[in-house]
Amino acid sequence: MNDHIVKAYDDELKELRSIVSRMGGLAEEQLVAAMKALKECDVDGAWHVRSSDKALDQLELQAERTAIGVFARRAPVADDLREVIAALKMTGIIERIGDYAKNIAKRTLAVTEGAPVVMPPLLEQMSGEARRMIQDVMDSFVHRDAEAAMEVWERDEALDNLHNAAYRQILARMMENPSQIGALTHFLMIAKNLERIGDQATNIAEQVYYTITGIMLEDARRPKQDFTSTELVEEQ
Secondary structure, three states: OHHHHHHHHHHHHHHHHHHHHHHHHHHHHHHHHHHHHHHHOHHHHHHHHHHHHHHHHHHHHHHHHHHHHHHHHHHHOHHHHHHHHHHHHHHHHHHHHHHHHHHHHHHHHHHOOOOOOOHHHHHHHHHHHHHHHHHHHHHHHHHHHHHHHHHHOOOOOOOOHHHHHHHHHEEEHHOHHHHHHHHHHHHHHHHHHHHHHHHHHHHHHHHHHHHHHHHHHOOOOOOOOOOOOOOOOOOO
16 A cells, blocks of 8 residues: 555544544533523523534534545555444434433423423533533543543443432422422433433443454443433433
8 A cells, every 4th residue: 555545544534533523522512502501591592502413413424424435445454444433333422412412402492481490400510520521532532542431431320320319309399399390390301311411421432442442341331320210211
């Protein structure tokens, strides 16, 4: 393989990495914007988050086209093949984070339709932790840091614990204020969306770890300390 071909190949891999990195940054921005709209009861902000979801979809398609080009022209093997496949998986996972941010915005629109209800404080803590997980796992991807990816993977339990606490807090408010059950139900779903974002960050961590080491993290994951209803299904 001559130098020109090698450079073209490297450029394609760099482009794929760049798309994954840009998607991660955009997903983080959508989460921040969604929670800001929720906290401020900002209808326009919530609508903006819902519409901005298309940008992630476009980047995911761009990543797919780039990967297909790599497969068609370069026939990657070993480490490069592993990286391309993992990058494709990561783009799908990141797009899913964007879906959860969009769901939060959708719930915000529903909450703002009724009488004002104070946002449970634990939701802000959850969103802060979820945001840090996204930041840190994308940093581990950019810097090819397997240990940092493992650390993000291990932090999933902390977000699960916050989710359980938020769930209990919101249920208690429902019993104290039956008139707010409608809005509080939306807050329950927002808490679940935030917990799911943490799950997706750990899924990215698994792919980063695999890309760097060639080793899959243990299949036997920590038992999730989540005793909230598994019947809460997020809407798209």
